Amino acid sequence: xxxxxxxxxxxxxxxxxxxxxxxxxxxxxxxxxxxxxxxxxxxxxxxxxxxxxxxxxxxxxxxxxxxxxxxxxxxxxxxxxxxxxxxxxxxxxxxxxxxxxxxxxxxxxxxxxxxxxxxxxxxxxxxxxxxxxxxxxxxxxxxxxx
Amino acid sequence: xxxxxxxxxxxxxxxxxxxxxxxxxxxxxxxxxxxxxxxxxxxxxxxxxxxxxxxxxxxxxxxxxxxxxxxxxxxxxxxxxxxxxxxxxxxxxxxxxxxxxxxxxxxxxxxxxxxxxxxxxxxxxxxxxxxxxxxxxxxxxxxxxxxxxxxxxxxxxxxxxxxxxxxxxxxxxxxxxxxxxxxxxxxxxxxxxxxxxxxxxxxxxxxxxxxxxxxxxxxxxxxxxxxxxxxxxxxxxxxxxxxxxxxxxxxxxxxxxxxxxxxxxxxxxxxxxxxxxxxxxxxxxxxxxxxxxxxxxxxxxxxxxxxxxxxxxxxxxxxxxxxxxxxxxxxxxxxxxxxxxxxxxxxxxxxxxxxxxxxxxxxxxxxxxxxxxxxxxxxxxxxxxxxxxxxxxxxxxxxxxxxxxxxxxxxxxxxxxxxxxxxxxxxxxxxxxxxxxxxxxxxxxxxxxxxxxxxxxxxxxxxxxxxxxxxxxxxxxxxxxxxxxxxxxxxxxxxxxxxxxxxxxxxxxxxxxxxxxxxxxxxxxxxxxxxxxxxxxxxxxxxxxxxxxxxxxxxxxxxxxxxxxxxxxxxxxxxxxxxxxxxxxxxxxxxxxxxxxxxxxxxxxxxxxxxxxxxxxxxxxxxxxxxxxxxxxxxxxxxxxxxxxxxxxxxxxxxxxxxxxxxxxxxxxxxxxxxxxxxxxxxxxxxxxxxxxxxxxxxxxxxxxxxxxxxxxxxxxxxxxxxxxxxxxxxxxxxxxxxxxxxxxxxxxxxxxxxxxxxxxxxxxxxxxxxxxxxxxxxxxxxxxxxxxxxxxxxxx
Numbered sequence: 001x002x003x004x005x006x007x008x009x010x011x012x013x014x015x016x017x018x019x020x021x022x023x024x025x026x027x028x029x030x031x032x033x034x035x036x037x038x039x040x041x042x043x044x045x046x047x048x049x050x051x052x053x054x055x056x057x058x059x060x061x062x063x064x065x066x067x068x069x070x071x072x073x074x075x076x077x078x079x080x081x082x083x084x085x086x087x088x089x090x091x092x093x094x095x096x097x098x099x100x101x102x103x104x105x106x107x108x109x110x111x112x113x114x115x116x117x118x119x120x121x122x123x124x125x126x127x128x129x130x131x132x133x134x135x136x137x138x139x140x141x142x143x144x145x146x
Numbered sequence: 147x148x149x150x151x152x153x154x155x156x157x158x159x160x161x162x163x164x165x166x167x168x169x170x171x172x173x174x175x176x177x178x179x180x181x182x183x184x185x186x187x188x189x190x191x192x193x194x195x196x197x198x199x200x201x202x203x204x205x206x207x208x209x210x211x212x213x214x215x216x217x218x219x220x221x222x223x224x225x226x227x228x229x230x231x232x233x234x235x236x237x238x239x240x241x242x243x244x245x246x247x248x249x250x251x252x253x254x255x256x257x258x259x260x261x262x263x264x265x266x267x268x269x270x271x272x273x274x275x276x277x278x279x280x281x282x283x284x285x286x287x288x289x290x291x292x293x294x295x296x297x298x299x300x301x302x303x304x305x306x307x308x309x310x311x312x313x314x315x316x317x318x319x320x321x322x323x324x325x326x327x328x329x330x331x332x333x334x335x336x337x338x339x340x341x342x343x344x345x346x347x348x349x350x351x352x353x354x355x356x357x358x359x360x361x362x363x364x365x366x367x368x369x370x371x372x373x374x375x376x377x378x379x380x381x382x383x384x385x386x387x388x389x390x391x392x393x394x395x396x397x398x399x400x401x402x403x404x405x406x407x408x409x410x411x412x413x414x415x416x417x418x419x420x421x422x423x424x425x426x427x428x429x430x431x432x433x434x435x436x437x438x439x440x441x442x443x444x445x446x447x448x449x450x451x452x453x454x455x456x457x458x459x460x461x462x463x464x465x466x467x468x469x470x471x472x473x474x475x476x477x478x479x480x481x482x483x484x485x486x487x488x489x490x491x492x493x494x495x496x497x498x499x500x501x502x503x504x505x506x507x508x509x510x511x512x513x514x515x516x517x518x519x520x521x522x523x524x525x526x527x528x529x530x531x532x533x534x535x536x537x538x539x540x541x542x543x544x545x546x547x548x549x550x551x552x553x554x555x556x557x558x559x560x561x562x563x564x565x566x567x568x569x570x571x572x573x574x575x576x577x578x579x580x581x582x583x584x585x586x587x588x589x590x591x592x593x594x595x596x597x598x599x600x601x602x603x604x605x606x607x608x609x610x611x612x613x614x615x616x617x618x619x620x621x622x623x624x625x626x627x628x629x630x631x632x633x634x635x636x637x638x639x640x641x642x643x644x645x646x647x648x649x650x651x652x653x654x655x656x657x658x659x660x661x662x663x664x665x666x667x668x669x670x671x672x673x674x675x676x677x678x679x680x681x682x683x684x685x686x687x688x689x690x691x692x693x694x695x696x697x698x699x700x701x702x703x704x705x706x707x708x709x710x711x712x713x714x715x716x717x718x719x720x721x722x723x724x725x726x727x728x729x730x731x732x733x734x735x736x737x738x739x740x741x742x743x744x745x746x747x748x749x750x751x752x753x754x755x756x757x758x759x760x761x762x763x764x765x766x767x768x769x770x771x772x773x774x775x776x777x778x779x780x781x782x783x784x785x786x787x788x789x790x791x792x793x794x795x796x797x798x799x800x801x802x803x804x805x806x807x808x809x810x811x812x813x814x815x816x817x818x819x820x821x822x823x824x825x826x827x828x829x830x831x832x833x834x835x836x837x838x839x840x841x842x843x844x845x846x847x848x849x850x851x852x853x854x855x856x857x858x859x860x861x862x863x864x865x866x867x868x869x870x871x872x873x874x875x876x877x878x879x880x881x882x883x884x885x886x887x888x889x890x891x892x893x894x895x896x897x898x899x900x901x902x903x904x905x906x907x908x909x910x911x912x913x914x915x916x917x918x919x920x921x922x923x924x925x926x927x928x929x930x931x932x933x934x935x936x937x938x939x940x941x942x943x
Contacts, residue, residue, distance in 0.1 A: 034762065035649060036743060036749070036762065037700065038698065038699050043742055046739075046760040048754050048759065048760050051404070051407030053737045053738075053754065055743060084741040084742070087740070
């Protein structure tokens, strides 16, 4: 069959997510963020990526997950290449790169609800945990302002 | 990309360029129908398109070019004369070819655009003045078509474009200059077949030059060859390709970004070195500093393009428009070589075209009107571009009917853009610029007042978006001048850094007028509310105030010890932006915001500061619009009228410009500036007496003096006579009078609320000016009291 797809994994709240590795440009520690007043709530701010200005999106807010604990370590940046240019996704922690086995793939789990479910294309059953595959293009689209 | 695609790509680029020149050439030809050089150039363009199209088997393209070439052939032979119809048909041919090339570019294949009508027109024009009318017209057309089809584009044209390899083509065949054979064919001095034959002989080992072979064959003349060699030389001057290369704009943008980064790294290093004492280090960083600056300038230059690139399209616009309005317009362009950043060139294309269209449409009159006004039938539209003070000036001047300021005012009042009061105080120049006001230009044309039509506010908005300004001056009956000023580049701009809360923001210096700081008591009282809208009295004018923190959705700041106001201008309206602190001015590298922030119209971009952090650039126009400063006048106009009346009625307040003077020991008086002619200083010793009064010699005349202190009954020059006297020279009913005052203090413009007028005393009344009770002097009364007859007698000597 086709070669296994590699995923860059990360965690948000208690969940493990994956993004296709070839979409990921780089992974960085937290950076100085410049806040953008009146922008969409998902937009966390702007970062300086070697002279390029990149918009950082808070994935927790995008997925409507509870906000990060105040005493949690600062979020990590995953810089992804998307149709609308490079963007940084803020996540809790970065995991390994995993080879996903096509055989373990299933649709989105029933237990997920709301917006998270729309943004997840499916699930790989890894040992002891589930890997939720993020639909990157949809995830970086801004939700309509409330 | 395959090799073939690459070749097609080159063909497309070359053809586009040729077609741009083709338009220009055609217009030149229309002016001077006999110019053989221009005709040849046009012929070559079409010929090249035809040939290459044949090579790639783009048959439809080739066929159209072929028909056009046949027509051009007859023009070149002098069998036909260029007229308007032919020129129009050939221009349309150029447009059609461009469209067809566009389709090829997009799809890689020829589209199926129907060109039969155009082909028929060209054939008809070709046959139109056939010498032999008895011959069937269709035969006459078919004949040359058939003739070429026998050898077909694919075999005849490669033989033209390929057969004279550059080394052998001798004269000018270095791949840059056009080949001699081609020039000769273009001039009609020889035939493609003869050139092919000559080239063939060269192939066989003939080491003579191509021109020599042709002359020997009797295919052309020595004179023709000499002329062609000259043309070759001229042509090379025309395109500068021998000293330039084509570079992808994307690559330049990338370079620009890298240089921006380098500038930041340089800034950091310079900062670090500043802390070190090591002089070697300092020397190296100094060099790095200089080189980086030069590199930055160099890269900026690569993005500069002459403004002529935009103007090239305008002769066509003017021609088509003037024909359709039945006007005669001559377009004069000065300073085409003035350079601008590429992004700006793109941005001003539409506004400029709009202004030019307007000038032709509404500015220049119909020929009969012009003649009636004693002007030449043909109107002149001048485009001028030049650099001045780090900006580019573009002027669009027409010698048309100009704009009637009164008619504009009427219209603006009718449209509730301004109030009648505003109109009354407006100068003609301000009135003329009303055409840029939002809400003024609507779908309804204003030709009846010889104003300009639709969408001028859009023109201004577009120009201001790139940090430019536009101003109109018009002299009725003589024409209109539209002056556009734009920055040289958008990429690096000087900006003022301000802070609001924890954030830093950059404000482009171009929108900045001045900085005002209110301290202490003023900080609490300096900002007042008029109908709930905060304003600040700045030199007597009400300046709308916008709180940056409030606009950013961070809540209004409470009382402050001091208030920093940045006075900005947007859309012709100034307003004050309250910020927490004002920092330095800096040169910033403007970077665009990602698509996720496109809605945030408060920011025009972002930049990276010396410390590596990102700062947002405020969009001054966006803020003004959001805070409703800009549209306010339009929206408020309904109520502003009432508001204005209200204030005037209730308090009898009058706005005046006053000269403040000191008299006596610490008293103040004010004289209306409109009465004041000059301020002078006379030595006390120069006072003479004439007819029992104090006078001085002034401008070969006798100036009677009046001591203001005596007039107001203040007395108090004391016993010591000052060395010099400050004198306010007034002119009353044509006569000059000098008012001697203690000192000249200030000029203020403010609302004056007069109380306790006493005309007998020569005082109009008292008012509080600069926190002091001040008498406003009734100059007329003062002068009258001093015996007008006698005073008039003096002044009239």
